Amino acid sequence: MIAIASDHGGYDLKEKVKKYLEENNIPFQDFGCDSKASCDYPVFGHAAAKAVAAGTCEKGIVICTTGIGISISANKVKGIRCALCSEPLSAKMTRLHNDANMLAMGAGIVGENLALEIVETFLNTPFSGEERHSRRISLIEEI
């Protein structure tokens, strides 16, 4: 189960990501927002992050205009490692090395096709499991 959320700036791209998830039979839960009316990204980023941290959702995808505010908000939740990615290599590396459990994107930064490639890479790349990366993630958890 994927937690997905956006503010008004990410709403259109969120709908496109939802369509991609539906077409690929990937279940998701939408934590808002529900329209392009102006709203506050911390509310929605926090809601999705709480579901991931609680284990209700395995991973999360959050979108605002730049991806910055909503990633900062998600990363305030204990246990969340939310990576802001603008191209697939970062999405791949953050799964392999950081075991990121949330992906943030900026709808004003990436186009639809690139965003869907980032999502596909993020969802299909496993954590490497290598000891040095696990050790560093444990150090993050201690902070």
Ligand SMILES: O=C[C@H](O)[C@H](O)[C@H](O)COP(=O)(O)O
């Ligand atoms: O980091 C913040 C996000 O990019 C927001 O989507 C952005 O700040 C919203 O700005 P505005 O209210 O001017 O659409």
